[in-house]
Amino acid sequence: MKKIIFTVVGILSLLTVSAQQLTADEIIKKAEDKIRGNSSYAEFTIQIIRPKWTREMQAKVWSLGTKYSLILITAPAKEKGTVFLKRDKEIWNWVPSISRTIKLPPSMMSQSWMGSDFTNDDLVKESSMEKDYTHKLVGDSVVDGRDCYKIELTPKPDAAVVWGKIITFIDKKDFLQLRTEFYDEDGYLVNIMTGKDIKMLGGKLLPSKMEMIPVDKPGNKTVLIYQKLEFDIQISEDFFSVNNMKRVK
Amino acid sequence: MFNKIKYTLLLLLAFVSHVFGQTESTKKWSKYVAVNGYLKNMQTVSFTNADNLVGLHFLHNRFNAKLFLTKSITVNASMRNRLFYGEGVKNNPFFGKQTDVDNGLVDMSFLPVNEKALVMHTIFDRANVNFSLKKMDITLGRQRINWGINVAWNPNDIFNTYNFINFDYEERPGSDAVYIEYYPTGMSSMNFAVKPAKNDSSWVAALMYKFNKNLYDFQVLGGVYNQDFVLGGGWAGSIKNAIGFKGEASWFLPQQNTLDTTTVLVSSASFDYSFENSMYVNFSVYYNTQDFNQASLLALQNTSLQLTAKNLFPSQWAFFAQTSGNITPLLNGSIALMYGTNSNLLFAMPSITYSISNNWDIMLLGQSYFGDFSGYKNLGNSIFLRLKWSF
Numbered sequence: 001m002k003k004i005i006f007t008v009v010g011i012l013s014l015l016t017v018s019a020q021q022l023t024a025d026e027i028i029k030k031a032e033d034k035i036r037g038n039s040s041y042a043e044f045t046i047q048i049i050r051p052k053w054t055r056e057m058q059a060k061v062w063s064l065g066t067k068y069s070l071i072l073i074t075a076p077a078k079e080k081g082t083v084f085l086k087r088d089k090e091i092w093n094w095v096p097s098i099s100r101t102i103k104l105p106p107s108m109m110s111q112s113w114m115g116s117d118f119t120n121d122d123l124v125k126e127s128s129m130e131k132d133y134t135h136k137l138v139g140d141s142v143v144d145g146r147d148c149y150k151i152e153l154t155p156k157p158d159a160a161v162v163w164g165k166i167i168t169f170i171d172k173k174d175f176l177q178l179r180t181e182f183y184d185e186d187g188y189l190v191n192i193m194t195g196k197d198i199k200m201l202g203g204k205l206l207p208s209k210m211e212m213i214p215v216d217k218p219g220n221k222t223v224l225i226y227q228k229l230e231f232d233i234q235i236s237e238d239f240f241s242v243n244n245m246k247r248v249k
Numbered sequence: 250m251f252n253k254i255k256y257t258l259l260l261l262l263a264f265v266s267h268v269f270g271q272t273e274s275t276k277k278w279s280k281y282v283a284v285n286g287y288l289k290n291m292q293t294v295s296f297t298n299a300d301n302l303v304g305l306h307f308l309h310n311r312f313n314a315k316l317f318l319t320k321s322i323t324v325n326a327s328m329r330n331r332l333f334y335g336e337g338v339k340n341n342p343f344f345g346k347q348t349d350v351d352n353g354l355v356d357m358s359f360l361p362v363n364e365k366a367l368v369m370h371t372i373f374d375r376a377n378v379n380f381s382l383k384k385m386d387i388t389l390g391r392q393r394i395n396w397g398i399n400v401a402w403n404p405n406d407i408f409n410t411y412n413f414i415n416f417d418y419e420e421r422p423g424s425d426a427v428y429i430e431y432y433p434t435g436m437s438s439m440n441f442a443v444k445p446a447k448n449d450s451s452w453v454a455a456l457m458y459k460f461n462k463n464l465y466d467f468q469v470l471g472g473v474y475n476q477d478f479v480l481g482g483g484w485a486g487s488i489k490n491a492i493g494f495k496g497e498a499s500w501f502l503p504q505q506n507t508l509d510t511t512t513v514l515v516s517s518a519s520f521d522y523s524f525e526n527s528m529y530v531n532f533s534v535y536y537n538t539q540d541f542n543q544a545s546l547l548a549l550q551n552t553s554l555q556l557t558a559k560n561l562f563p564s565q566w567a568f569f570a571q572t573s574g575n576i577t578p579l580l581n582g583s584i585a586l587m588y589g590t591n592s593n594l595l596f597a598m599p600s601i602t603y604s605i606s607n608n609w610d611i612m613l614l615g616q617s618y619f620g621d622f623s624g625y626k627n628l629g630n631s632i633f634l635r636l637k638w639s640f
Binding site for chain 2: 048050053055056057075076077078080081089090097098099100103104105106107108237238239240241242243244246247
């Protein structure tokens with residue numbers, strides 16, 4: 001019995017040792033892999049918080065690779081049933097009240113999503129922390145009582161990204177991205193993104209609440225709360241079709 | 250009279266409390282039933298000059314219900330209820346009669362209240378059953394069959410002609426029809442629709458094939474449109490992967506050639522673009538081989554009359570420009586202009602919409618017409634103030 005405990009402790013300490021020896025590249029890869037699957041399904045609420053008002057919306061989103069995604073709005077009442085479909089470079093919008101599929105101009109992608117601090121592009125993430133940046137481990141830190149790696153990300157010269165620098169704090173045990181600071185090209189801190197309310201989502205331990213806080217606008221933030229998150233679901237390209245927009249529930 | 254008002258108000262109240270009260274239990278029922286809609290209060294003032302103001306007010310309720318009978322059978326019903334009052338009602342003894350119109354095969358339009366100064370109109374503009382199979386949808390009954398592509402003019406929309414000016418009825422009246430949609434692949438479909446009519450010469454039946462190729466959506470259609478044969482087609486794609494580029498055209502050929510029949514080509518093309526600050530712009534052009542038509546001028550202004558796919562605007566050539574965007578995150582502004590070369594007809598529609606909360610909006614909208622009819626002049630103006638609660 002003692003032997004077993006000894007072995008388990010030994011393995012654990014070995015694991016810890018190897019974890020400490022991870023490079024910045026490996027840590028970022030582990031963190032990105034954690035929130036990425038080849039396909040996914042999510043139910044979420046997005047809250048736009050401003051000093052004098054708040055607005056909330058809810059949606060279901062399906063995705064396959066980086067090419068395909070489909071969003072069904074479930075609240076507020078006015079937008080309920082509206083569907084957005086993205087297939088590579090094309091986007092469509094199904095408006096149930098007028099029974100029409102509208103093809104949207106591609107320029108719609110870079111717009112702020114429903115007036116929030118996220119853009120359409122953020123939601124169907126095409127840029128990657130892993131591939132578009134070089135990573136440097138700059139130290140250790142503690143966020144919300146959890147031990148974190150502090151990693152500095154510098155964009156690669158040819159990467160099409162808007163940030164000058166990103167500093168991210170990744171939980172040492174579960175590789176959760178708990179805090180990320182976005183700096184512009186002059187080195188000023190622009191946005192802070194935090195990950196909170198850690199729980200099991202789609203079989204993984206993940207922050208269920210993400211907050212995006214613009215630093216120069218006190219009282220402003222956008223909150224994204226996941227009610228459901230599933231990875232590597234069984235889904236085919238045919239799901240992401242103009243015909244299916246009308247049927248999806 | 251007062252009893253009727255009381256009755257109507259009670260009905261509305263019962264309905265509102267019903268919707269509010271249901272929030273908890275609806276969750277249990279949402280597998281079988283889905284309801285949504287809105288309640289609007291519209292204040293309208295119409296005038297040609299300040300001496301001649303006519304006010305019309307109405308409460309407008311829309312109630313959509315879906316009943317999921319089985320996994321593949323859904324029953325849809327939508328009800329449009331409007332309670333009119335004000336001078337516009339009082340000055341027109343035929344207001345009720347003029348409002349109580351149902352162009353469908355089955356008359357589903359009712360006038361529960363028809364008094365001198367108060368009219369209540371109810372119409373079921375959707376009432377259908379949908380069978381959803383693996384590669385096919387079959388819908389029977391009153392429904393919207395929307396084949397149009399552009400924002401302003403839709404020559405391909407032969408089942409439900411859309412009048413851009415009638416902004417308060419975006420859902421449009423439904424067609425009493427049989428509609429079969431077959432999907433060979435996810436991105437292509439073969440659609441067949443028949444809209445029978447009491448009158449033999451008012452039938453509409455057509456087949457449309459839709460597909461996607463080289464980042465463009467295409468559609469081709471052919472069929473019978475009233476006393477004509479119709480052939481049409483359209484596309485939706487983009488230029489340089491940024492500017493939306495769409496178009497559609499329909500060619501109407503008389504089934505019988507007589508002296509007063511002629512082939513007509515109706516076409517429209519548009520460009521649209523969305524800026525990073527959320528500003529959206531749309532430019533469209535319209536061309537009809539038919540010359541100026543008085544009937545479509547009347548239909549354009551009087552929204553109880555319907556435009557036809559053959560006659561979408563009272564001018565041979567017309568241009569449309571629209572821009573909309575957020576002035577502040579909660580305040581949206583929009584201006585639409587339509588210009589027809591015949592009689593230099595100009596229509597302007599500016600509006601602002603303010604989001605009060607998640608489900609409440611208020612909108613102020615103006616409409617003005619100008620034209621060259623024995624001298625260039627203002628033909629009429631309307632101002633609308635609309636409060637909307639969506640549920």
